[in-house]
Amino acid sequence: MSTAYLNGEFLPLAEAKISPLDRGFLFGDGIYEVIPYYRGKSVGLVPHLQRMLRGLAEIEINCDKTLAQWSELLDDLMAKNNGAEQNLGVYVHISRGTDSIRNHAYPKNISPTIFCFTFAIKDPEPAQRTKAAGYTVTTSEDLRWKRCHIKSTALLGNVIHYQQGYASGNHECLLYNEHNQLTEGSSVNAFIVKDGVVSTPILDNQILPGITRGIIIDCIKADGSISLEERVITMDEVHNADEVWISSSSKEIAAIIAIDGVKVGDGTVGPVWEKAFALYSAAKFN
Numbered sequence: 001m002s003t004a005y006l007n008g009e010f011l012p013l014a015e016a017k018i019s020p021l022d023r024g025f026l027f028g029d030g031i032y033e034v035i036p037y038y039r040g041k042s043v044g045l046v047p048h049l050q051r052m053l054r055g056l057a058e059i060e061i062n063c064d065k066t067l068a069q070w071s072e073l074l075d076d077l078m079a080k081n082n083g084a085e086q087n088l089g090v091y092v093h094i095s096r097g098t099d100s101i102r103n104h105a106y107p108k109n110i111s112p113t114i115f116c117f118t119f120a121i122k123d124p125e126p127a128q129r130t131k132a133a134g135y136t137v138t139t140s141e142d143l144r145w146k147r148c149h150i151k152s153t154a155l156l157g158n159v160i161h162y163q164q165g166y167a168s169g170n171h172e173c174l175l176y177n178e179h180n181q182l183t184e185g186s187s188v189n190a191f192i193v194k195d196g197v198v199s200t201p202i203l204d205n206q207i208l209p210g211i212t213r214g215i216i217i218d219c220i221k222a223d224g225s226i227s228l229e230e231r232v233i234t235m236d237e238v239h240n241a242d243e244v245w246i247s248s249s250s251k252e253i254a255a256i257i258a259i260d261g262v263k264v265g266d267g268t269v270g271p272v273w274e275k276a277f278a279l280y281s282a283a284k285f286n
């Protein structure tokens with residue numbers, strides 16, 4: 001049984017209980033993070049925590065822990081879950097807290113509910129394109145809200161889009177806005193490759209500023225041998241791309257080999273993915 005953290009206490013996950021009047025439960029009123037640790041070494045810990053603190057400030061949840069205190073808490077949680085021996089994701093959830101009534105207005109004088117637990121994550125993909133798994137996706141108009149840069153626990157929009165892909169036997173659902181422009185996937189950021197150039201949508205309120213996305217951009221730029229652009233990408237470009245990738249803390253960089261049942265490029269994991277994945281794998285613990 002894994003050990004969780006709830007409001008100042010470490011306890012077995014099955015014993016962690018919250019009130020049904022918690023605003024996370026009633027309204028999805030909270031912020032969350034998922035941070036990967038490979039045998040105790042975290043990927044992107046500081047940017048993950050910075051994004052979380054930004055999200056809390058944006059929705060006015062007052063949580064007085066500093067970045068250093070969060071990092072220490074997660075180290076303790078890792079130690080209690082034998083994190084040095086296995087690959088674990090850490091889920092961190094901060095809701096506005098438990099009220100005494102159900103009312104939309106932010107209540108005054110309540111403390112946030114803080115909940116963290118760990119879960120097993122897979123080993124990274126093999127770094128060779130001939131061995132790496134290829135993913136398939138569907139597509140849909142992005143029908144979520146206009147604050148997708150906030151990592152909110154209110155994920156119903158994402159869940160419905162994820163299910164559109166999952167129900168038809170696919171791994172994800174790529175989303176586009178009313179102008180037929182790529183935004184992201186239901187739980188991932190997205191990249192395309194055309195003629196050797198990697199492109200990914202710009203950061204705005206339509207997408208989550210993914211930590212994996214950031215590491216990919218930084219390591220490709222630092223290496224300098226692959227061109228990379230952050231720009232508006234149309235769905236026509238997605239359908240005509242040589243390679244399409246999705247990225248997240250749990251999937252790292254995953255190559256898409258079919259979109260809506262149609263092959264991407266020649267339908268195999270591509271050479272630019274292989275190069276970028278090698279760069280990412282070398283940079284991810286920095």
Ligand code: PMP
Binds near residue numbers: 186211212248
């Ligand atoms: N977009 C969405 C909607 C997400 O939920 C996630 C995280 N699962 C991502 C992008 C990727 O973010 P990160 O690389 O920080 O995991």
